[in-house]
Amino acid sequence: MSGPAQVRSVAALERFRASLVEYEKRTQTALDILTSELRRATNWIEEDRPNYWLKQEKNAADAVHQAKLDVERCLIFTTIGDQQPACREERAALQEAKDRLDYCRDKRQHVRQWQGVLQHEVYEFRGRISQLRRILESELPAARAKLQLIIRQVEGYQIERPPESRETPMATKPQAEE
DSSP states (O other): OOOOOOOOOHHHHHHHHHHHHHHHHHHHHHHHHHHHHHHHHHHIIIIIHHHHHHHHHHHHHHHHHHHHHHHHHHHHHTOBTTBOOOOHHHHHHHHHHHHHHHHHHHHHHHHHHHHHHHHHHHHHHHHHHHHHHHIIIIIHHHHHHHHHHHHHHHHHHHHTOOOOOOOOOOOOOOOOOO
């Protein structure tokens, strides 16, 4: 067994306990913020982006369809003699619409990939955070209670000190002979 505790200040124990409480509050606030941000990011990747790129892909598909009609219309209605018109502008617009459609499809595929990555990372995060939450919810309150008990016991020791001796030591001066 180690030697006796050298507690010299109950105030230091109380400051430590107060610091522990402050740590608990700050950590809980940080966890709440992290959880909220995770929820926001998850919503963005799981719902917002897929819907956005699906809508963009549909718009791009409609633009491709319209561009094809424009090329056909150009080829049919602007025949000059026996020569077919080049319809360069219409063909360029069709190629641009196809490029946009490919881009939107690529973005949807990237979103699907990120959804899988995000699900894995959320699972990992929740596993690690659950350990910290357990500490915050059970171990820190137990530590605070134990510290409070220690503080009370130390205060009790201070109250129960033996009274200081008020007697003065006897003078041991040799008395002169008379």
